[in-house]
Amino acid sequence: MVKTVHTSVRMKALSLSLFVCAVLIVALLGLFPSCAWAETTPEFTLSVFQKLNYSAGESGLITSWDYELTAQTEGAPLPEGAQGSVFFWQMRGSDERTWKLSAPAAGQEYRYEMRQVAPASLPSVYTPDAHVYDVRVITGTDGSITVLCYLADTKVADPGWTVSYERPQEPGKHPGGFVSKIMSLLPKTGDLSQMGLIAAGMMALAGSGLMCVRKGVVGATHVDGEDASQKDIHDVEE
Numbered sequence: 001m002v003k004t005v006h007t008s009v010r011m012k013a014l015s016l017s018l019f020v021c022a023v024l025i026v027a028l029l030g031l032f033p034s035c036a037w038a039e040t041t042p043e044f045t046l047s048v049f050q051k052l053n054y055s056a057g058e059s060g061l062i063t064s065w066d067y068e069l070t071a072q073t074e075g076a077p078l079p080e081g082a083q084g085s086v087f088f089w090q091m092r093g094s095d096e097r098t099w100k101l102s103a104p105a106a107g108q109e110y111r112y113e114m115r116q117v118a119p120a121s122l123p124s125v126y127t128p129d130a131h132v133y134d135v136r137v138i139t140g141t142d143g144s145i146t147v148l149c150y151l152a153d154t155k156v157a158d159p160g161w162t163v164s165y166e167r168p169q170e171p172g173k174h175p176g177g178f179v180s181k182i183m184s185l186l187p188k189t190g191d192l193s194q195m196g197l198i199a200a201g202m203m204a205l206a207g208s209g210l211m212c213v214r215k216g217v218v219g220a221t222h223v224d225g226e227d228a229s230q231k232d233i234h235d236v237e238e
Contacts, residue, residue, distance in 0.1 A: 042103040044137050044145050048114065049096045049160035056093035062126060064092040065116060065163060072111040076137075077101045088117075103137060103145045110137040116161045125168055129161035 048067075056063040069087040071078055078087040079099045091097060104110045112135040118128040134150040149156045 042139070042143065042145060043100045044103045044147050045098060045100055046135065046147065047096065047098040049158065050091040051094050051160065051162040052165070053162060054165040061165065064090050065128070065161070066090050067114065067116050067161070070113045072113055073109065076110040076112065104139045106139050106143055107141050108139055111135065114159065125166050127164040129163060131161060133159045
């Protein structure tokens, strides 16, 4: 009889322990919903580059350029630090940037626009890159994620920007005087019609010079001929 009572007490204690463990497990799951066994959100990767066609270490040159990534689709995620639907960032020298963002739900699409933002008062020696990229992130019904980048309807595999710089001509190396005037008249953009007019004008000047020389020679010959004739007549009269 005593043995039966002890067994019953042990069974009740075991049941109570199992119940307490179950309650603790449920409570822990509620406190830590982002544990490793929670479902992860699919992501996509977006990468861009900047290239400078001049030395970034040269003193006085602009080496940092600004860019913006604009979400064209409402609710499309942006990197941390975005202001509303626009994310601004900066790249220095020859640089690259990569972001990982949450992909759209199955059968949905996100659209973005990327561009370089040139300073308002940019010196003419710099030529910024005006490329504007259209980025489309598509999640298929099977969960596959596709990232497409277009530049004026042309698909681009590696979006980026290249900034150009043209060193100004040093003082003292400009041609001066008459040569400078002639050089200023020459076409600077391949205008062949202007070149033809200049060539025609130079030929006309050269032709006028030849005519003047020819008239001078003929006049001198005519005068000499008259003198000789007059001399012959004078000899006959004598």
